[in-house]
Amino acid sequence: MATVSEDCMIKLWHLGEFEQKSSETRGNIEPYITLRGHTAPIFACDSKGDILFTGGLEGFVKVWNIPPVNQVN
Numbered sequence: 001m002a003t004v005s006e007d008c009m010i011k012l013w014h015l016g017e018f019e020q021k022s023s024e025t026r027g028n029i030e031p032y033i034t035l036r037g038h039t040a041p042i043f044a045c046d047s048k049g050d051i052l053f054t055g056g057l058e059g060f061v062k063v064w065n066i067p068p069v070n071q072v073n
Contacts, residue, residue, distance in 0.1 A: 002052055002066075006041035009034050010054055014069045033072050037062055 001013045011031035040058035047053065052064040 002045050002047065003031075004042035004045045004054055004056070008038040008040065008042060008056075009036055010038075010042065010045065010052070010064070011035075012066065032069050033067060035064055037064075 001015050003011045003013070005011075012033045012035070013029070014032050035052075038054065038056055038058060038060075040056055042054050042056035044056065045052060045054045047066065050066045050068075052066050053061055054064065055061040
Protein backbone atom coordinates (compact mmCIF):
# COMPACT_ATOMS: atom_id res chain seq x y z
CA MET A 1 0.00 0.00 0.00
CA ALA A 2 1.22 3.53 -0.74
CA THR A 3 0.33 6.67 1.17
CA VAL A 4 1.07 10.25 0.11
CA SER A 5 0.88 13.46 2.08
CA GLU A 6 1.42 17.17 2.21
CA ASP A 7 4.96 16.60 3.58
CA CYS A 8 6.12 15.66 0.02
CA MET A 9 6.77 12.01 0.93
CA ILE A 10 5.44 8.70 -0.34
CA LYS A 11 5.43 5.82 2.13
CA LEU A 12 5.13 2.18 1.14
CA TRP A 13 3.65 -0.32 3.56
CA HIS A 14 3.74 -4.12 3.54
CA LEU A 15 0.21 -5.16 4.45
CA GLY A 16 1.05 -8.86 4.72
CA GLU A 17 2.71 -8.25 8.10
CA PHE A 18 0.63 -5.24 9.16
CA GLU A 19 -1.53 -6.94 11.82
CA GLN A 20 1.38 -8.85 13.37
CA LYS A 21 3.67 -5.80 13.54
CA SER A 22 0.85 -3.63 14.86
CA SER A 23 0.38 -5.84 17.89
CA GLU A 24 4.15 -6.17 18.45
CA THR A 25 4.80 -2.42 18.27
CA ARG A 26 1.58 -1.26 19.94
CA GLY A 27 0.33 0.33 16.74
CA ASN A 28 3.52 2.22 15.84
CA ILE A 29 4.30 0.67 12.47
CA GLU A 30 6.95 2.07 10.15
CA PRO A 31 6.74 1.94 6.34
CA TYR A 32 9.20 -0.36 4.60
CA ILE A 33 10.44 2.53 2.47
CA THR A 34 9.90 6.28 2.16
CA LEU A 35 10.28 7.87 -1.28
CA ARG A 36 11.30 11.50 -1.60
CA GLY A 37 11.43 13.61 -4.73
CA HIS A 38 8.43 15.91 -4.78
CA THR A 39 8.92 19.53 -3.73
CA ALA A 40 5.29 20.32 -2.92
CA PRO A 41 2.38 18.48 -1.27
CA ILE A 42 1.32 15.25 -2.97
CA PHE A 43 -2.39 14.72 -3.48
CA ALA A 44 -2.72 11.64 -5.69
CA CYS A 45 -1.19 8.25 -6.35
CA ASP A 46 -2.03 5.25 -8.48
CA SER A 47 -0.21 2.10 -9.44
CA LYS A 48 -0.06 -0.46 -12.18
CA GLY A 49 1.92 -3.56 -11.36
CA ASP A 50 5.17 -2.46 -9.75
CA ILE A 51 4.98 1.10 -11.08
CA LEU A 52 3.68 3.95 -8.89
CA PHE A 53 2.47 7.30 -10.22
CA THR A 54 2.27 10.33 -7.90
CA GLY A 55 1.18 13.92 -8.47
CA GLY A 56 0.58 17.04 -6.51
CA LEU A 57 0.71 20.77 -6.16
CA GLU A 58 3.98 21.24 -8.07
CA GLY A 59 2.20 20.17 -11.27
CA PHE A 60 4.32 17.12 -12.09
CA VAL A 61 3.50 13.43 -12.24
CA LYS A 62 6.38 11.28 -11.05
CA VAL A 63 6.83 7.63 -11.97
CA TRP A 64 8.46 5.27 -9.47
CA ASN A 65 9.56 1.63 -9.62
CA ILE A 66 8.21 0.00 -6.47
CA PRO A 67 10.95 -2.09 -4.85
CA PRO A 68 9.91 -5.45 -3.38
CA VAL A 69 9.97 -5.65 0.42
CA ASN A 70 12.72 -8.28 0.38
CA GLN A 71 15.06 -5.98 -1.60
CA VAL A 72 14.86 -3.08 0.87
CA ASN A 73 17.21 -2.99 3.85
